[in-house]
Each structure stands twice: as structure tokens, then as C-alpha cells.
Amino acid sequence: MSFRAALLALSLSTALVAVPAFAVEPAPLSELVKSVDIPYQQFTLPNGLRVLVHTDRKAPLVHVGVWYHIGSKDEPAGKTGFAHLFEHIMFYGSEHAPGDFFNYLQDIGATDTNGTTWYDRTNYFETVPTGALDRAMFLESDRMGYLLGGLTQARLDAQRGVVQNEKRQGDNQPFGTVDYLVNDVLFPVGHPYRHQTIGSMADLNAASLATVKNWFSSHYAPNNAVLVLAGDIDLPTAKAKASKWFGSIPAGPANIHPVVPIPTLSANIDKVMHDQVPYARVQRSWVVEGVNGHDTEALDAALSILGGLSSSRLDNALVRGDKSAVGVSAGLEDHESLSIVTISANVKPGQDPAAVASHLDAIVADFIKQGPTADEVRRVATKEVAGQIAGYETVGGFSGKGPTLAQGLLYSNDPAKYKKDLAETAALTPTRVRDAAAKWLGRPAFRLTVLPGVREDTPEMRAIRGDVAPPAGRGASHFRKPGEWPATVVTQNAAPDRSSFPPVGQLAALSFPSIERATLANGIQVFLARRPETPTARVAVSFNAGTSADPRDAVGTQSLMLALMDEGTQRLNSIQIAEAQERLGATISGATTLDRTSMQLYALKPNLAPSLDLLADIVRNPAFAEGEFQRLRAQQLSAVAATLADPSNAARYVAGPIAFGPDHPYNVWGRGNGDPAALAKLTRDDVVRFHHDWIVPSNAQVFVVGDTTLAEIVPLLESRFGNWPMDRRARPVKDLTAAVPVKASRIYLVDKPGAPQSVLRGVLALPVTGKSDLVPLESANDVLGGGFINRLNNDLREEKGWSYGAGSAVTSFEGPATFLAVAPVQTDKTGESLSAMIADVKAFATTRPIEAAELARSVNGAVRALPGEFETSDAVLGALQQIVWLGRADYYYVGLPARYRALTTTQLDAASRAVIDPAHIAWIVVGDAKVIRPQLEKVGLPIETVELPKTN
Template sequence: MIRKLTLALMMSGSVLAVQTPAFAQSAAPVSKLVEAVNIPHEKFTLDNGLTVLVHEDRKAPIVAVSIWYGVGSKNEPKGKTGYAHLFEHIMFNGSENAPGDYFEYTKKIGATDLNGTTWLDRTNYFQTVPTTALESALFLESDRMGFLLNAVTKEKLDNQIGVVSNEKRQGDNQPFGLVSYKQSGTLFPVGHPYHHSTIGSLEDLSAASLDDMKNWFIDHYGPNNAILVLAGDINAAQAKPLVEKWFGSIKRGKDVAPVNAPVPTLEKDVKIVMKDKVPTTRIYRNWVVPGLADPDANSLFIAMSALGGLSSSRLDNILVRQEQSVVGVSAYLIPFVHGSLVNIQADVKPGGDADAVAKRLDEILADYIKTGPTAEEVQRVAASNIAQQIDGLEQVGGFGGKAVALAEGELYVGDSSFYKKELERLASAKPETVKAAMQKWLTRPVLEIRVEPGEREAYKEVAAGSGSRTGTLTAPAFYAPPGADDVSVSAPVAFQDRSKFPEPTSTPALDFPTVEETTLSNGIKVFFARRAAVPTVRVAVSFNAGYAADPADKRGIASMMSTMLMEGTTSLTSTQIAETEEKLGADVSVGSTLDRTVASLRAVKPNLGLSLDLLADVIKNPAFATNELERVRVQQLTRIKAENNQPQGIAVRRLPPLLYGAAHPYGGPQTGSGYVETVATINRADVANFHQSWMHPSKAEIFVVGDTSLKEIKPMLEQRFGKWKPAAAPAPAKNFAVALPTPESKILLIDRPNSPQSLVLAGLVLDAKGSDDLLSLRAANEIFGGDFLSRINMDLRETKGWSYGVRSQINGAEDRVPFYMFAPVQTNQTGPSVKVLIDQLKDFNGAKPVTAAELEKTIKGNVLKLPGNYEQSSAVLGQMQADRLNQRPFNYAETLADRYKALTAQGLNDAMRVKVDPSKITWLVVGDAAKVKPQLEALGLPIEMVTEAANTNASNNAK
């Protein structure tokens, strides 16, 4: 559980602890929850050392294929930082028997949940495929394990150096994006494997040579340094001959030397002050503590969760809610093999005294270390996190499914069942054990970092893609042909013909769950689908509200109201809400999107009724306390400021209002946060009236997916929502009959000095609604820019190396849908990148329409991946809500295969040409104007400079 619950635990919290409500006292014990967490599996090892784990899960015709290599950035010597991650990119550029881009193959076999990642201790590659494509996936993974060297070229290396360099620039360009370098470089001494960041330095990346990469492969990518996990519609008896067939002939590689790195300790406290484009001062406290296998790591995870991870955490209670000196806090542990990182951070209230906050933070921490958590805090940490683990077991692969749990245990501690031991430690933890761990590890010298608003130092840039061959390379044979002397294979392995790609044997049909419908006594419609893979239930109470319901002079009110619903009811304080959901292992949240406001619940089955009680109370009985409203207002104003300091935030705040006009329901910032001047005027009566008018039974629908039945769930919903009688009339329908501005082909340039990258966002409002049949248009966009293999991404990323990734999208909306192109690009190629996008769109709608090969790939891939798309209950729930929003039948997903097969190139071309006019695209660029404006002037489009001050409601009304 530790591995999944680190950075995600940055949640807001509650006020001083009070007694938990009576209805939560009968929550199921933590021990009962632990019993539900189980991943039975079998293990075998090939003669070449490849470890294989197989877990059988027959809920869908899919198999997760996940391969983990025991190599990460910790294995990089000085001067070669970033090589592990760079090589991960190269692994996607084709192998000897699967030339071309790896995603070309995964696309045509219908892979979902696919990617590769690198961190300090490992590199992994994963995809979930239809059962009929399992052999295809095994062919691909085995070919790049055993047959890669001759496919690695100088051209591919130089391109990926450019891509990775732009990935680094993109991360560095974010607020607080440079902090992690200070943390790793200070906490871990020179020579420690964690001293440098996984992304590496631009200098080292630029200097990487072809020999460097090939030797990296030879040294680290042998089967004896890998773990293969297969999870899903398969068992060990079926898996073993297939794995032997494709991996058995790969020779054993070099033994990777073990890393010896004791937990470091600073000699004395270290204080660092940084300047950045941030909305307010952030204060950090950091220590290095034991690695993930040490029991103290589990205790410190509990300690940080209770301190600043839970919604009811101590830091939230004191600093955010009671004293209101900060607008956000968090505390969490990031686990690694050779030492874990404890991170505590607090964002000072704008205008507040950072020194006073730092002092108070240290006082709270000192008292906490001295006294330790309470038994109830430990219990809440256990219940809430075990419930999250149960929920994660529904997924077989991806970033956090069952395959991940098995692989991490096997790789990091040599025990694939380590996940279970972690949970048992969590469930049995005692306050005194947690306190002892804190007193042992958190009383050592601390790293204190303070990031203050201000101008960054000039970004240190180097030329990317300058790697060159430095010598010759003699590589050992990684494939043993018939009769070869291979001591790693005890029995002959049949020769496998790799000249022909093993295509999927058939196309499994999607079995989307039947959606049952009923109506509560007050008219609220209920839509239910059964999914029983894990003992959880998801409920979404959806209201026809969202950002589009914001009045033009109250932009941001839907977001403010959504936040306020979790800040107290007429019977529960915000602390009681938080503590109750934690005790129940539930997750209650309220959020708004463009067209809907949704109150959501994820509950473990034993606590479903009690969890529904909490959800209903949050929806129907908000307190809207004035003191809480003022605190939430400051948080939302700080969020607006943060968005105006972040490139993508600036873009999505500024462009959509210009496309739709300030009077249109979609004419506000697409973040939903509103404007400073509108949020400042919203009072308690405004919020209460908005809630009564829009979160109204007549605007509500309830969607349920999970381990229950309509017969069981309907009475439970009737009891809590069926007799709901509102105090006010519903709000009128949103007014979409607002004239849109005439689209203009021009460039809006927002100056952001010292930006390592430029952010390009282009847009156009289409003559189409979400309820229209947009399948052909979306399929055409997938080819143009909506997929990794799309034309614009392959051009700007894979061919030119100017971006980490670009995309175009047809956004979902109830009314007029927008078309966007999004491209973060390196500064010195901003103008040329915009020209590429212009030319690509003109070509797509003109001389270079959809090809037969592109059409076939799009149809085949989308049909094959349907079962994987709906593996999880959350995806089913999302599809049900989307179908309802877009006025489609609930069996829509099951019709998609035939609808895709009926697509034609002419149909895709016509859809794009009719809907997307290149001459009407509006362009917005966020970057260093002094460097990019001359480039943009060469394009011949009108350029308007836009200042940050213009990003207000008043200025948008003036347009």
C-alpha cells in the first residue's frame, strides 16, 4: 500500500478533532478489509533467469503484460545521468524483428494501459491486451529484450535525446519544477545512487553516444535482470509454453552488481531559499529515512498520513482550518529501495508571515514526534488506505494494478506477496511503534527549503541531440540459434521464426454490463450496472450544473460550492466528514466539470449503507459556514494565481473565453476557478442559492456500478434521496443561445520570461454538439493529433524532437464542442512548430487526406481495445454518464465495434474538412516573448500581446 499512496495523498483536511459520528462507529473492522486483498499467483523461472509471475483473473478477455527490469537511475555513473530514462525511450523505437515505432504494433493489437516508466530503482514496460493478442505482446517484449541492438541507430538516439530534453524542459517549466533537484542533490551525498534526478542533466543527455546506449542495454537488459508478470485471462499452465517459446532462447545477460547505499544523514540542518513563479511561499521539510523493506518505512508512512495525508490530518486541522495561516499542506513518504523520502510542505496564505508559519509548523511537528499519533488516527490511516488497495485490485495492469503489486514485491524485496505483508503491518500498527520510528528518524538534521514568489534564475540551456559514435562495439549474441552452446538453457528450445508478426487470433467481443433503470419516488432516475470483481460500489449523483451554470458575474461559484459541500453539514463538522469517510474506508468527493456537478462515492461493500448516509448528508444538508467560506475563497483565489503562473493554466484560462465569448455558458476559464474579481464578490447567500437551485432533485440522476444489485441498492437510495423535497425551485436551463464571436486567425502572445519552453494552444469552436454523431470526426482527429501515432505528434516529437508530446482533441461538451491543438515546444522552435501544425492541418484537409493504412490501423486498434477500455468500474460509470449527457443508449459501447468497422476514409475526410477550418484557428502562445516573437512574425499572422492583467472577467467582457 505504501507504493500507491504517496504523492496522491496531498489532500485538504479538517478542523480540530471531534468525536466521530455514531453511525460510523459500526464500520467493518480493518482486519475484515485486509481479508479482501488477495492476489493468488504462480511463479516459475526460465533457465536463462527470467522470473515469471502469473495471476488468473477471468473477469474480461484481457491480459496485462508487465515486464520490470532491475535498472534505474541509481545505476547511472557520473556523467551519464538520465541514461536509464533515455534508454526507456529508445526501447519504443523498434527492435530487429519489429521495426518502426513500438506503438504501431500495440495500436493494431488493441493495447490499453500501456507505457514505460523509469525511476530510481527500476524501469518497467506494460500493456494490457486482448487475450487473443497475448502472443503478439510476448513477441514484442521478447524481441526488444533479445533483439534490439542492431535496431538502435544514431538517428533514433539523437531524436530521443531531443524528446527527453523537452520532457525535462516541460517539467522544469512548471511552478516548483526545480525543487526536486535541490532535494536529491542535498539529501543524498555525492556518490549516493539517488544523488541525481532520474531525468538527468541536459549536458549529460546531449553527450550520450550510440555506444553508451548499446552498452547500457548489454549491461542491464538480460532476462536474469527482469521480471515478467502476466495477470488476467490466463493461468500458469497456459502461460509457460508461450513464455518459453518467445523468451527461452534469449541468452542470460550480465549479472547486475548490487547497489550498496546506506541511509544518509545530513551533518547539520540545511536551509535553502529559492525564487520561482509561484502564487505564494511554500515551505518544505525533508528527511531521508529507511527503504521500503524496513518496517520503520511503514510506520513513517502512517505517521505522515496522520500528520498531513488524511483529510482529517493534524496539519490540516491546525494550520488550514483552525489558524488559517496556510492554504494547503501535505505530508507523505515516497518509498525507494535504498532510502525513502519524507516530505512535509505548507503553502503560506498569500500575504501571510512565512517565518511565523515555519515556526508553527516546526512546533506542531516537534509535539507530534514527542507524543505520536492516537490509536484512532492509526486506525483511520489503515482503513482508508486498505480500501484504496482493494479498489486498485480491480485493475490487472496499468500503473497500479495487480501486476504492479506482484512485480514490485518480487523486484524490490524478492517476495511477490510483499503487498500482503505491508497490509498486515498497516492493519496491526501500534501508535507507540509509529512514535518510536519518528523519534529515531525525524529528530536528525532536516533539509528546509523555502520557495518564494519571484523571478527564477536564467535557465541553463544546451543544444540537444549532439550525441555521436565514440568507438566500436562488440556485442555478445543475445539469441541462441538451434544447436548453439548455451549453458543457460538446459534443454533445446525450438527455433522461433520472428520474420512474421503473430497477429491477434480473433477479436473478442465487448460485454458491457447491462444497465438497469428505475426511478425514486420523487422522480430521480437511477441507472445501475453490476460489476463484482472487487467488493466495492461506486455511486455518482450527477446534477445538470457544472461551470456552465456559473453566471457571468459569478464565475467560479460552481467550484466554490462544490468545495464547500465537503466543509461541513448541518449535523457534521468538516472534521467529522473526513474522519467518518476514513473510518468507513470510503471516498466521498464533490466536483464540477463543464456541464455537470457530481457528488461521488466509492465504498467498500461492508460499509455501503453507512457511506451512503454520509454522501446524502453532504449533498442535502450543507452548512455553508461563513468562516469556512472565507477560507475556501482564499484557497480559490490562490488557485487562480497559481493557474496564472503555470503555462497550461494561463492558456486554458485565456483562450476558451475568447472563442466562446464572455456571455456564453462556456465563456469562462476552463479550470472552473473563475476570476479574482468574481470570486471576491461571492457571498454565503450566493452559494446557498446556487446549491438550492442547481443541486436540485429535478436536475439529479444517480449512477451506480459495483458489487450489489438494483434490488439491493434501490431501497438504500430511496431511503436517502427518494423523499428529498427541495426548498427552492430549480434553476432555469442554461442559455446556450448566445452568439459566438467570429473566429479569427491570429496569434495571442503572453510573455513569460525565462521559460524553458513555449506552450502553444490553438482552438476553434465547431458547428457540432456533444449529442451529434461525432465518431467519424473523432476518428479523423485521432489520426491527425489525438493519438501517440498521430501525424502531428510523430512529426514534432518523433521526427523533429522539438516536443515531449503534442495532441489535438475534440473536447466533450453538451453544447458546442471545441477543437484544440496543444503543443509544448522548445523555445527556439516555437515559430517553426506553429508552422508545422498549420501545414499539417491544411495537408490533412487537402493534399494528404486519410490513407487506407491509417484507416485500417484506427479501426482495428479501436475495436480490439474495447474490452480493455471497460475493465474497471470507474470506466463503466464514466461511460454511463457520458451516454446520458450525449443522449445515447446505454448499449452504445457495445455498438462501437460495428460502427468503427463501417468507417470510411472519405467519411473521415469529409468530417474533418466540414468541421475544422484551418483559416479560422486562433493561436495562443505562452513563452519568452523576446525569443519567440520574431519567430512568430515570420508566419504572417496578426500578433497581439496579452498581459497577465488582461486575464480577467472584465477584459473578456470587453472583447
């Protein structure tokens, strides 16, 4: 027997003892459905503003969300992108709150802060400490009722530029222009959903101040909006505050939404397009019913079974089966008036896209004929319930309890729509699902094939993308024209005093759960943080490994090993593992950082024991079957190709060797999925060896956060991991003290021909580690490039309009930390943008010290945001691991407010200037070299060309 074969035998034979069998039945679906509930109360102000209130006292936080029933489908021809443009404008000053709203929001410690626009609505939201609720409602009401007094031509021009750079940034991604073509084919001329929400460059350029003001006056009134307050609030308080801040804003003209037909193609339409993509993609698209449709839930279930579940039909046939695809998907993009179905497969390089498309079509046709099994339908429902429970751990954000209620009221006139949808999903039968699929997917489809190549740049494609004025007859709906907009209502009622901001009330201190500890029989340490608010648990079995444990000549080994672990054990194959998770409503996934490798479990409390059975089997008994190894390696090679095709990820990919040199373990930073040449040489034995060396009990820790106790969880872990034989042999080590070369600043240029944007990325390894006291340095960076209000973003986005967003970060690892500065910028401003970033960083390090106001904003934001940062058990799990890995005190986060308040501008300047040396920052630039190199030559730094590795 060879050494490698003996190694494998040892790895498997020692692991197969005493992991419990899978004998426990999952909790009944009916029991799980009952646990999903968001109690609410509702009232309407005299001006028509509908208000929703949900009380959740688990944290001193309140989610504030305002949803306007206006989106891109309501835009008339020639005004595409207006709704999204106004989403941006409404963040930049009103009559009584001049300047950037993010400034005010950071000052009160707002978290989950954003604004979004889609076809049917525009929303703004933030989660704030309870004591700051009046301030948040002042801001939201001021931009609803008093925006126009703060809107100037300069502000319009600035945000127009930001939006256009957002469009360029999206278009710059692989497959970034596919949706333009899909909508162009699916929707007839004049249909409200035909154009993309981002809008047309020509329409955005043509937007005048008067027209934009008219757009606002016509649509953003209280009677066209929903206000949701969720969290540490009750109905009487909500009524008083909503009446005070919003009650005096007059009603406006009612939004008249266009009639939206659901188009059906008369026959299949086949098209081929070329783009700078890493692999071919075959795609099928249809237009179907919206969120209130009779068949929406059944069709959504059908699509999950086809390509949404881990055990989906398409996965099993195309990815696991004939291995002709490296990824599949099927889903429903649901909107108020209609939805868009997309089924796709990413073709494995070397395979025939036409053959993959034919196989995909045959699978869909068979599903329409035969329908799903009862088990498939139940697994879909269980995963849906589990996802709902996880999402409702937050009161706000994109999908928490507040947004769920508001969307139900806005689209369906029913805040509890989510509950009806869930009940309908739980009651689905195979026949019902089959019939819905037959009805909607049996119609003609748009059949698109995207092939690698040069992005097509014909006048027609430029018009479809909105880069130029569209041909006559194209564009948005004729349903409403500028002259048809209703007149603005100008009556004024008594209003509260807005001459000064309402004070921030008393703020509750952060309550971080106590850390409880235990040790299993074999020495594995267990760390528990109790979070009993939701019936779930998160478990991480973590190993001191990470991508930095990869052999220098085999980068990607760890990631491939981690991907293979849940693709087959000695008991279960990959399909059985996927199905087991779906039946349990559990999610098991690998996670990795530079320093750590872990398998993580999200489980419903009633199904915790069998979920842990599955986790233990995956961790201890991976089969690493040769067929699965070959399949996952091919998928990982495609993932690397996708990374290199994306300009932002390409900049990350080349950063590690530049920042850390050839000898430090961290030179794999940004290259975790591996090097194509090294991956091609990897064997199954290499993966087995990595598992044998690093995934061992002597190198393990277990972290648990959720609705459990130490007395309950330790016996469960003991029977699954405590009997894992301890291996006392010598193991490989990582030398995190290896020298990092210090080089003079220079530009590293990566060529991306035809890119409409450039990506700038500055990197510098620092002479401190994650175990150092980084609070002063991180607070200093907050001023330079952290959050939204920072010097870099203010310069490149707000003042110059050359970027959608710029910023910087101090990234802490167990070894050397790094300084990172990033900005995607428009191509024609690449050189000037880089010069501006260099100047900003240099001034920060020399001539422009941190100002008292900047320190105050940073401290206020950091202190007040802490409760919101730990709203979810996932966030607590991450913090718990950081405490242990970096040797921090249990009370580290509880003690942060005092640390922040004690900071001085002198301390921050000293901390940053001691380690951030502009003369040694490496500047990576990814863009169209023939266009940007002449610009970069004017920057005055040496330029070195970096070639990306070949992927085919």
C-alpha cells in the first residue's frame, strides 16, 4: 500500500466510529409553519399615509422604512431612470436637513441603512437605536415633505453622474448586459417593464431640474407611501410620532399606475450574444404572473425543484449527472404586476452549449409532463419556512419583519400576505405544482445563448443597453406623458418645529451574550452564546487552517477540499446530503478565511439533533469520491475563470502576491479558489492529505449561537464530536511571522479590453496584526474611507462624480493586517481618479489631520451602531469567533463604547501615520489598457503590467 493510500485508509477508518445514525424524523411542517408570525397593527393618517407597527423588544432598536409606490414601470418615455435617480437625490439634502443624509444617519448609529428602487417601488430604510427614533423620523419626513427646497442643479448633476457610474459598474460585470436583451425581447414596445430600472444614459443626461422637480411633486406624497416601524416600539408611541412628523405633510395626487399586460411570445425566439464571460450560458425566460397571481407560489415551487434546491432536477442531471454544466439556476423574479422566470445553465468549458440547452429543455418538458414528487414539494416548503425564520431574525434590512409587512401592504393591500403565501406553499400538491409549470412554462420562451468573445457593440445593442438614445418607437411606456402629470398639491398645514434636529434620547448599552465554555472528552473546546429569541441555532466547527494553509504550489487545495466535504460521505452521496438538509430545513456550508476553515450549520431548533448528525458525518467522514473530485475541480476552475473575468475580483486576485510577496502564507489573499495551473494538477490524494493534516480534532473548536443551553448542546456535541479520536502526531504549521517585503509605491496594470470602467485598488501590508489594539487605527480609517461618509467617497463620488463609491478598510487577520483602498471609476477619469486617491491618502498621512467633527461623527456612529450590529445570531457567531481567535476579552464588544469615547484626534492621527505609509502603497488598476495607460503615465509612478493566468 502506498503512503497516500495508507493515509486515506487512516483518515476514513478512524472517522467512521460512533457518529449517530440518521434516525430522528424532522419536525412536522405544520409545526414549523406555525412558528412564522409577525404580529402587527395598522393605522392611516388623515393625509393618507398608511402606517404599520410591529413590536419586538429583543433589542433597543427600531426599523424605520418608507415605501413609495413609484418605480421604473411608472416612468414615461424619455424619462427612464427617474425613479432610481430620485432614490439617490433623496439622500442628499432637504430644506431642514441640508447635505448628505448618510452623515446624519451615521451620527445616530443607524445600521441596515439603504435606499432601493425597483420596477414597482422606491424605499428608504434604516434601523436606529430607540433613543434616535425621533431624529430618523424627522429625516424621513423632511425628505418626503421638504425635499425640493434642498434640490439644486449642482446636486442633480452630481447624482446623475453617480447613477451613470453605477450603470457602468453593473455593465462591466460578466453577463452584465444580458438583462437588457432579455427585457427587449420579452416585452413589446411601450410595455412599462421593458426598460431597466437603471435607465438610459440619454434620458439621464436630458433630465432638467424642472422636470425632475415635477417628477417628485407628482409621486412622493404620503398618500402614495407606507411607513413601517418595527422593533422597540408600541402602537401609542408610533401614532404619536407618525402624527407629529408626517401628519402635516399634505396629500398629493394619487399615483395612477399603468395597465400592465402579461405578454406571451408567439413562438420561441432564439438569440446568441457574445460577451467577455468565463463560460457559455444557456438561458430560458418567460413572463408570468406577479406576486398576487393565482399560480405564483406553485410556480415558484416548481422552479425551486427544477433549479433552486441543492438537489434540483437540473443540478442532478447537468452538474452531478453528465457534468456538462458547472452551475444551474431556476427562479422567479417577482414584481407587483408580473414576474420574470429564468432557467439557466453555465456550460462547462469544452461542452457543447446546444447539447446542454437541449438537455435542459428535455428536463423542463419532463417535469411539465410528470410533475414533482411529494417529497420534493415538502422539501421546498420546509426550506421556505426555514428561510423565513432566518430572515425574520432582523426587524429591518432588505428582508426582515418590517420590510415583509410593508411589501405585503404595498403590493397586495395585506401586510400578512407572507403568511398566506407560506400556508399556500405548505399545502401544495404535486399536481398543483405540475399544472402551474405546464400552464406557464409550456408557452414559447426566449432562448438565449451567451458565448465567450468580444462584447457586441452594434448600434442596436447600444440602444438596448441605453447607452445611446433608443430608435424611434423604443423606450418606456406611453401610458403617461409629462403633460399628463397631475398638478402638485401645495396646501400647507401646521407643522412641527423643524428649526433644529430633535435631540437623541438615552441610548441603551450594548447587551452582548455571555460566553459559556465546555470541553468535550477528546479536548475539543466548545463556546456558546445563547440567543433564545428565535427557534434556531448556528454551529461552526472551526479549524486553524484557511487558505493560508494551502501549499504554495497548490493554491486552491483548501477550497476544493471544503467544497467536497458536503458532496459525499461514507454513508451518503451528494444528492442524499442535499435532500437531507432540505427535509430538515437546515443549511450546511463551508466557510473560509485566510486563517480558518469551518463547516457551519444553520438549524431549526426542533431539528437540531438530526442536523448535527448530518454535520458530524460531513466533517468526519467525507468520501472524496473520485467522480465528485473531478466534478468539483472543474467547477472550481470555472469559478476562478469567473473571478478573473470580473474586474473587481481580478484586482483582488492579484493583490496577495503584490502585498505579501512570494514567501508569506498570506500571499494567497484574494486567490482562495486557486490558480488555474495548480488546480489542473491537483489530485484526490492532495485533497485527502489536506483533510488529514488540518481537519483533525486537535485543531478544532466548536462555536454555537442560538436557542440552546450548555446543558443541552454539550451532550449532543459529545456524541458526535467528543468521540473523534485525537491525533497527537506533528502537523504542518503556518509561519505568519515570515517577512513581508517593503517596496516603493507603483502601479500594477491589468488589461481588460473594452471595459467601460476601471477598478482602482491600493494595498499595503501593515506592521500590526489582528491581535494588536486596532481600535484607534480602525477609527482613523473610518474618517478616510470607512462607511459612507468618508474623505475618499466624498472626493470621488460626491464632489467629482467619477465613481459609484470609494472607500478604504483595515482588514485584520491573525497575522499582518492590511490597508486597502478601493474605487471603481469611469474609464476616461482613471488617471485623475488615481491621482486624487493618492493625494487624499497622502494628505491624510501628512498635512490634513483628523478634525474634531470627523472624530465625533465616527465615535457617535460606532457607539450608537453597536446594538444594531449584533441583531442577528450570525453576527454574534462571527464576533464570538473573533473573540476567541484574536485572544480578546469576553467583554470586548461591551467595552468598546468606552474605548471609542476616550479616543482623541491625536491618537487617531498617530495610529494611522505609524503604519499607513503612502510611499509604499501598491496601486492595482484593472481596465482597458490602451485607453487608460496614457492617463496613468501622468500619475508619476512606475507602471508594471500584470498578466492574469490563462483559464482555458
